[in-house]
Amino acid sequence: MDDNNNLSYFFLGLGLGVAVGLLFAPKSGPETRDLLLTKADEGREYLRRRTEDLKDSAGDLVDKGRSVLAKQKDQLNSAVEAGKQAYREAVGNAAAPETNPIA
Numbered sequence: 539m540d541d542n543n544n545l546s547y548f549f550l551g552l553g554l555g556v557a558v559g560l561l562f563a564p565k566s567g568p569e570t571r572d573l574l575l576t577k578a579d580e581g582r583e584y585l586r587r588r589t590e591d592l593k594d595s596a597g598d599l600v601d602k603g604r605s606v607l608a609k610q611k612d613q614l615n616s617a618v619e620a621g622k623q624a625y626r627e628a629v630g631n632a633a634a635p636e637t638n639p640i641a
Contacts, residue, residue, distance in 0.1 A: 553581060 556577060560570055 549584075553577075 557574070560573055560577070565573070
């Protein structure tokens with residue numbers, strides 16, 4: 539997560555540096571405005587792609603979590619059923635009358 543944070547700070551610094559550089563660049567007003575609009579559109583597109591990537595990653599994590607949860611639920615159900623069966627067998631053996639061969 540720190541790498542993503544550092545990458546975000548890098549791009550933020552890069553964007554600010556480009557903006558300041560463009561403001562002091564020896565270009566005419568319309569050229570500079572067009573360049574700023576182009577860069578703003580590129581930044582908007584980058585953010586849109588990044589948001590889509592994060593949504594996909596989050597969706598994958600949610601699906602993986604559901605899968606793990608379903609697996610744990612199945613294991614728990616199996617353990618409960620095994621416990622019930624063992625109880626039934628223990629009670630069944632205790633309830634059956636024992637035959638005494640001596641008597």
